[in-house]
Amino acid sequence: MTTAGDTVFFYVEAPTSAIVAVGKAMTPARATDRKWYEARVGKVRLLDSPISLAELRTMFPDWAWLRNANMFAYVSPDKAETLIERSKIKSQKLTRAQTVPWVLGLETPRRTHLWSEPQYGR
Amino acid sequence: MKGRLLILIGGSDEQNADYSLVHRRAQRGGTTNWSSLKDSHPGDRVLIYIQRPNSALIAKAAVLATAVKGKPGDYAYRAKIGRFELLPNRVGIETLRKRFPGWAWLRLPRGKAIVPARYADKLWKLVHQSRSNVQILISNSGYGQDLLAKLARTGNRKSGRRPS
Numbered sequence: 001m002t003t004a005g006d007t008v009f010f011y012v013e014a015p016t017s018a019i020v021a022v023g024k025a026m027t028p029a030r031a032t033d034r035k036w037y038e039a040r041v042g043k044v045r046l047l048d049s050p051i052s053l054a055e056l057r058t059m060f061p062d063w064a065w066l067r068n069a070n071m072f073a074y075v076s077p078d079k080a081e082t083l084i085e086r087s088k089i090k091s092q093k094l095t096r097a098q099t100v101p102w103v104l105g106l107e108t109p110r111r112t113h114l115w116s117e118p119q120y121g122r
Numbered sequence: 123m124k125g126r127l128l129i130l131i132g133g134s135d136e137q138n139a140d141y142s143l144v145h146r147r148a149q150r151g152g153t154t155n156w157s158s159l160k161d162s163h164p165g166d167r168v169l170i171y172i173q174r175p176n177s178a179l180i181a182k183a184a185v186l187a188t189a190v191k192g193k194p195g196d197y198a199y200r201a202k203i204g205r206f207e208l209l210p211n212r213v214g215i216e217t218l219r220k221r222f223p224g225w226a227w228l229r230l231p232r233g234k235a236i237v238p239a240r241y242a243d244k245l246w247k248l249v250h251q252s253r254s255n256v257q258i259l260i261s262n263s264g265y266g267q268d269l270l271a272k273l274a275r276t277g278n279r280k281s282g283r284r285p286s
Contacts, residue, residue, distance in 0.1 A: 007256045010270055016263045021270045025257075037145075041259075044273035064216045065258075068175065073258045074212065080256035 002029035002039045009083060010044070011069060018050040022087050048090045051083070059086070125165035127237040127246060128185070129227070130156055130203070132172045141172050144181045144206060153186060153204035157197035159234050162189040168203055169249065171231060178214040179249055182207050211251040221248060 002008075006025040012018060023044035029037040051059075057066050059082060065073045075083060132140030147154060156168075166185040172178060189201040213221075219228050222245070227235045237245055261267060 009258045011258050012261045012263050012267045046274040074254050075256040
């Protein structure tokens, strides 16, 4: 269960298909009337360079969750370390080997708008 | 002396909503008659395995009463189980296969099972390990993504929802 202080990455589903932000859980998870639990999140920071699903699959080829990333996931300590380090990388510092191209053909106007904001450098 | 360690199977919410049922029992207490092994008896410890897409051990419980034969058309045996608790460390099928390569049940985890004695302690320890404090939450690409951008700009706190 989520507890206050946990680090949370935000994965945005298709067509974005990428981890776009990182934040903190501000409260422990609590049950709702439905199947969901919920927690307050804060200290959200958009990643300077979002981590695409393709890049995640390259980083963690054996991670089953990445085959169908459609639900909440815990991140094992070793993967967490790698992800946290990767999330600090700024787009201009990425080497070719660290990047996987975005599928630009699938971009929607909404996504294009969001990703064209200055802080993303895209 | 510790009782046997059983694995009982549950369905995802898409199948029969056992997944949600386990969460409700863990949150609010209570017992339920669960499909079980014929010789389940009080004192047996239980790990609940939820089938695909979860494919993971998610909770523990205890057998509270001896199994009784199911009604025609129902499961063969059911036993009253209670004391549900979500596991600190959910363990997925792939991790289990890596940790217990010789355990045949893991090849096709469909049926209930008694955890072999040689694996029981190791498995019990594994599911009680402290979990990671890093998680990934899912957001949709419309409202959710806009909300993230707003949160990042304003620093406001919002409720994030996740299945647990």
